[in-house]
Amino acid sequence: MEQQAKICAQNGEGETHMVNLSSDTVTEPSKAMKEAMMSAPLGDDVFGEDPTVNALQEKVAELLGKEAALFVPTGTMGNLICVLNHCRTRGSEVLVGDLSHIHIWEQGGVSQLGGVHPRTLRNLPDGTFSLTELRQLVRGVDDHWPTTALVCVENTQNMVGGRVLPLAWLDELGVLCRELELPLHMDGARLFNAAAALGVPPSRIVKDCASVSICLSKGLGAPVGSVIVGSKDFIKNARRLRKALGGGMRQVGVLAAAGIYALDHVGPTLTRDHAYIQEVARAVVECKSEIIKCDPASAHTNILLLECDPEALPPSHLCERMDQVTDEEVAAIGERVVARILPITDTAVRMVVHCDITHEDIQSVINKLKYVIKEFDGKA
Ligand SMILES: Cc1ncc(COP(=O)(O)O)c(C=O)c1O
Numbered sequence: 080m081e082q083q084a085k086i087c088a089q090n091g092e093g094e095t096h097m098v099n100l101s102s103d104t105v106t107e108p109s110k111a112m113k114e115a116m117m118s119a120p121l122g123d124d125v126f127g128e129d130p131t132v133n134a135l136q137e138k139v140a141e142l143l144g145k146e147a148a149l150f151v152p153t154g155t156m157g158n159l160i161c162v163l164n165h166c167r168t169r170g171s172e173v174l175v176g177d178l179s180h181i182h183i184w185e186q187g188g189v190s191q192l193g194g195v196h197p198r199t200l201r202n203l204p205d206g207t208f209s210l211t212e213l214r215q216l217v218r219g220v221d222d223h224w225p226t227t228a229l230v231c232v233e234n235t236q237n238m239v240g241g242r243v244l245p246l247a248w249l250d251e252l253g254v255l256c257r258e259l260e261l262p263l264h265m266d267g268a269r270l271f272n273a274a275a276a277l278g279v280p281p282s283r284i285v286k287d288c289a290s291v292s293i294c295l296s297k298g299l300g301a302p303v304g305s306v307i308v309g310s311k312d313f314i315k316n317a318r319r320l321r322k323a324l325g326g327g328m329r330q331v332g333v334l335a336a337a338g339i340y341a342l343d344h345v346g347p348t349l350t351r352d353h354a355y356i357q358e359v360a361r362a363v364v365e366c367k368s369e370i371i372k373c374d375p376a377s378a379h380t381n382i383l384l385l386e387c388d389p390e391a392l393p394p395s396h397l398c399e400r401m402d403q404v405t406d407e408e409v410a411a412i413g414e415r416v417v418a419r420i421l422p423i424t425d426t427a428v429r430m431v432v433h434c435d436i437t438h439e440d441i442q443s444v445i446n447k448l449k450y451v452i453k454e455f456d457g458k459a
Contacts, residue, residue, distance in 0.1 A: 093409075098436065155188065174216055233265070243272075265292070304334050304337070359448070
């Protein structure tokens with residue numbers, strides 16, 4: 080596998096080993112993925128005539144156990160199309176987790192562009208929400224109120240550290256949604272990570288979902304693209320919505336080919352990414368730091384949250400320090416390592432492993448992190 084996310088920059092003081100753990104969106108296509116893109120048969124997908132897009136759509140529909148699928152440019156557009164598709168009546172309300180990507184990171188697109196009213200359920204630390212709260216928040220019939228039209232979940236849940244929603248909870252949620260006659264949408268940007276962690280097919284996880292949006296450009300390592308799935312009728316109307324949103328693309332099999340390659344060749348390696356995260360998590364725990372902590376048991380997949388004591392260490396300071404190299408550190412750990420990680424909340428830093436990361440990268444990050452943690456502990 081090519082190592083393009085890792086840049087070995089030359090500077091006056093020697094080679095710097097740069098490891099980019101800021102997101103799983105930073106991967107670059109491998110040589111083999113590019114070859115698959117270059118040799119893909121193409122056609123005009125707005126007319127439904129791109130054989131590679133059609134093959135990708137059939138493949139994802141089958142993997143997720145749904146009737147039909149649609150290739151869309153991004154996860155944001157995938158979620159938006161699905162929400163708009165479920166909420167066709169004005170005054171519709173969607174129930175979403177307060178930590179969900181749809182609620183926090185998609186610019187309120189469902190209300191901005193679709194006139195859909197969001198109502199939040201409090202996400203619990205494991206990424207679920209209370210089903211009692213869900214039942215309470217469903218609107219009755221009253222001319223003053225919007226109409227509850229949809230429930231959304233996110234799996235894995237990014238903001239709680241890539242946690243996998245428990246299957247038993249999803250099953251209960253499915254039963255409740257059927258009882259309440261509400262469709263369930265899953266933002267499955269990292270659904271394949273969830274499936275790899277649970278050791279079950281993705282279709283098992285989404286069996287009660289009326290729609291799902293998956294990203295090819297996250298853990299799966301493709302440069303672009305998402306796929307939404309649902310019933311034939313749902314996808315027929317999703318196609319119209321995609322066109323209205325400017326997402327109708329032409330000879331886009333060139334990108335769909337990367338998606339097929341990613342599903343076939345990167346998908347089976349996701350457990351390796353999860354194992355790397357565990358190695359980092361165990362190393363942090365071994366440091367026994369009072370100011371930088373993590374919980375390996377809650378790091379289910381390719382994301383690790385480092386919890387910082389905000390009084391002693393704002394998360395941005397840890398990220399800035401991991402971006403710098405000192406002579407003392409090089410003398411101690413034997414190399415110049417820069418690890419890119421991101422502050423994600425007022426108390427947490429997020430690191431994400433992806434297919435461009437090697438075991439050597441992980442070992443270098445562990446050495447650096449142990450050194451930096453000791454340094455901060457010494458100052459505390
Ligand atoms: C959980 C989740 N859903 C949706 C998205 C949106 O994907 P995109 O960046 O392709 O719009 C992301 C992006 O990071 C995400 O993490």
